[in-house]
Amino acid sequence: AQSVTQLDSHVSVSEGTPVLLRCNYSSSYSPSLFWYVQHPNKGLQLLLKYTSAATLVKGINGFEAEFKKSETSFHLTKPSAHMSDAAEYFCVVSQGGSYIPTFGRGTSLIVHP
Amino acid sequence: DTEVTQTPKHLVMGMTNKKSLKCEQHMGHRAMYWYKQKAKKPPELMFVYSYEKLSINESVPSRFSPECPNSSLLNLHLHALQPEDSALYLCASSQALAGAGGETQYFGPGTRLLVL
Numbered sequence: 001a002q003s004v005t006q007l008d009s010h011v012s013v014s015e016g017t018p019v020l021l022r023c024n025y026s027s028s029y030s031p032s033l034f035w036y037v038q039h040p041n042k043g044l045q046l047l048l049k050y051t052s053a054a055t056l057v058k059g060i061n062g063f064e065a066e067f068k069k070s071e072t073s074f075h076l077t078k079p080s081a082h083m084s085d086a087a088e089y090f091c092v093v094s095q096g097g098s099y100i101p102t103f104g105r106g107t108s109l110i111v112h113p
Numbered sequence: 114d115t116e117v118t119q120t121p122k123h124l125v126m127g128m129t130n131k132k133s134l135k136c137e138q139h140m141g142h143r144a145m146y147w148y149k150q151k152a153k154k155p156p157e158l159m160f161v162y163s164y165e166k167l168s169i170n171e172s173v174p175s176r177f178s179p180e181c182p183n184s185s186l187l188n189l190h191l192h193a194l195q196p197e198d199s200a201l202y203l204c205a206s207s208q209a210l211a212g213a214g215g216e217t218q219y220f221g222p223g224t225r226l227l228v229l
Contacts, residue, residue: 043220044203044220094215094216100169103156106153
């Protein structure tokens with residue numbers, strides 16, 4: 001079985017400050033983990049993914065995430081928020097044997113000027 | 114080209130209408146998906162096609178009828194919908210079925226459907 005928990009429904013930051021979006025997962029097998037971003041009235045865009053290679057994964061637009069097996073976490077970070085980062089972020093887990101990726105509930109990132 | 118296209122962008126239909134949503138990809142992907150997304154919620158999987166055959170139907174009502182005419186196209190036929198079916202309908206594709214080897218799903222921009 002697999003599941004994913006995004007610990008915060010909303011995260012509010014000021015422009016230029018760091019961003020931390022938290023994701024914990026549960027998986028019976030070695031998981032693949034993804035972060036997607038969705039801007040208002042748009043589709044989902046892949047930010048980054050982890051598939052059992054390097055535990056620190058760098059993505060687009062300055063985002064990165066670290067896979068921590070001991071903590072079953074895959075938190076998304078960015079050193080300095082930009083106004084254009086305001087969007088909905090989804091953490092997704094998938095594993096071999098299940099063809100249905102599991103989405104977290106989403107975290108809404110709000111960026112203040 | 115990593116683009117999935119969807120038409121139309123917006124659709125308004127009455128409960129007695131028949132309409133279709135269209136999705137297209139030219140990445141050579143063999144798995145395609147339909148998702149339904151309500152406001153402020155994650156996408157919910159509806160159907161999965163693998164090699165043009167329906168692999169997964171997540172207990173979707175029969176008023177939604179998927180079709181995969183070829184490896185690049187995915188349609189969703191709509192008939193006798195209810196107002197609660199109003200949502201953003203997203204199409205996605207992946208090289209192989211998601212879950213096997215960390216396949217990435219590529220999403221289209223979606224069709225915003227309003228049922229009156």
